[in-house]
Amino acid sequence: MHYAEKVLIPLHPPLLTAAPYGWLWSLAKKILQQYLLGVTGRSCEEAHDKASPLHLCCQWGLTSVVQTLIEHDAAINIKNEELKTPLHVAIENQNPSIISLLLCHPNIDLTLRDKRGLTPFATALTCRNIKAAQAILVKLPTAAEQADDHDAYRQTALHVAAAAGHEAAVSALLQNGSNFNATDSNGDNALHIAAREGHLSVARVLLTESSLDAETVNIKGQNPLHVLSRYSRENSSAMCELFLECMPNYPLNQPDLHGNTALLLAYMKGNGNLCRILVKAGACLGAMNKDGVTIFNYQVATKQLLYRKRFCYDVNSADKVLSP
CATH class of the missing domain: 1.25.40.20 (Ankyrin repeat-containing domain)
Structure with a gap:
């Protein structure tokens, strides 16, 4: 041997x-x-x-x-x-x-950070390992206080949990006093992140379990609805309906830094269902961005949306209709 x-x-x-x-x-x-x-x-x-x-x-x-x-x-x-x-x-x-x-x-x-600036607690949230996150909180209750520490991109644990689509972790962080209005280096709050990634359940938790400012704009002048329209995930229509349900007076026609409204961004992405919801909610069809682009002169394949989705607008009425 x-x-x-x-x-x-x-x-x-x-x-x-x-x-x-x-x-x-x-x-x-x-x-x-x-x-x-x-x-x-x-x-x-x-x-x-x-x-x-x-x-x-x-x-x-x-x-x-x-x-x-x-x-x-x-x-x-x-x-x-x-x-x-x-x-x-x-x-x-x-x-x-x-x-x-x-x-x-x-x-x-439990306070050591990796190159991304993540503690073990934040890593658990990133990996959707809620059991590990809970075990860390038992070992070190103040780990929840680390939730508002920023990584290299100024993201907090709430940003990380939102990006991972873990609604239970988002809820736990909110209950432990996490700063729900914290913004990262791009000016995005957790709702921007949820909208970008298409995490409907996370967006619902943020809107119903906190007083998050859903109208916050990032460095591109975009609020979460702009981001939702820009990325146009499969469930963007359902998330838009959630926004309107929770915030009936949401500023639908607010332009970003380039003059794009949420409707114009959704139209450019070819998202007919989202366009329909926005128009029915009162979005302006004639909005023009800083390049002079509207939904009526946008010259790409999505130009067909105007006909394929049969937008109808009665110029003699204040009512806007988008027929199926």
Whole structure:
């Protein structure tokens, strides 16, 4: 028996169960050998991405090896090239048993951020790992206060949760006092993000569980309705109806910095259903942007919308109708 095996077997008996599976035994043995040769949890032959053995085990889901490394004082808060700790990696790989092991460590630091500026709590929200987020809150209740910290793009955890489409996390953040009007480096609040990504359930939570300013404009002069029209996701019509239900007096005809209204943006995208809803709600058909473009002279394929969707406008009446 090789000397390394004599060391490894008493070190971690459960690894014996891996013996019949040559590749797994070799892998586990190599990881532990590298760890035993290191002084900070990294091997002498450090991986190109600066991943420690603990990072690798968290990535591959080797719970037993993670436990052994922790028992033998592996550096719990060590960072890889992306500045991710083993906990970041475990959360990203959705491994609850490893996450629990790491959170039980008395020296775990839940405030460390990766290159994107994300703490483990924010990472859990990004990955839609609500159980991990809840476990972190149990371990560190003040983690919710980190929700309003900004990353490199000035995004808060609420932005991250909105982008991920996780309505439960958005609701939890709002209940814990998250700043619902926070804006990122583009001037977008969480509702802009939800509209851009087409997350209807998130938009509903934001509009019904907070006093968010839904008329906030970003650096392009666009409110969430502009963004909704610009990106025109499949459920944009349903989200527009939600806007109108929650905010009957929403400024439908407000232009962005280029003079585009929500209707004009939706028309340019060829979104006939959204156009119909906006016109029925009172959007102006004759709005012109700074380039002199209207829905009547826009020269692309969507020009056919005027006929294909059979826009009807009675110039002798204040009523606007968009027939099906």
